[in-house]
Amino acid sequence: MKNNKHFGSSFDDFLQEEGILEEAEAVAAKRVFVFQIEKEMQKQKVDKTQLAERMETSRSAIDRILNPETPSTLRTFAKAARALGKHLHISMA
DSSP states (O other): OOOOTTTTSOHHHHHHHHTOHHHHHHHHHHHHHHHHHHHHHHHHTOOHHHHHHHHTSOHHHHHHHTOTTSOOOHHHHHHHHHHTTOOOOOOOO
16 A cells, blocks of 8 residues: 555645645635525526626626635625625634
């Protein structure tokens, strides 16, 4: 068996050693947020154009918000949540 320096360590340890833990966590958090926004949009039968109107922004801005690979601010997240009648809750685990 080859000697593997990561054997027995957690995936978080591996990401930390590679210097990408924070980026991976940010992308994962945004994926969860996007999933929740899209789910609420479906529930309310709101399309991207309607969400853009509610947020007083462009349709292309909504595409960026809903793209997990594109960074967004907490202010933008809160505005999107409010546009759907929801509140943004942030917690640490």
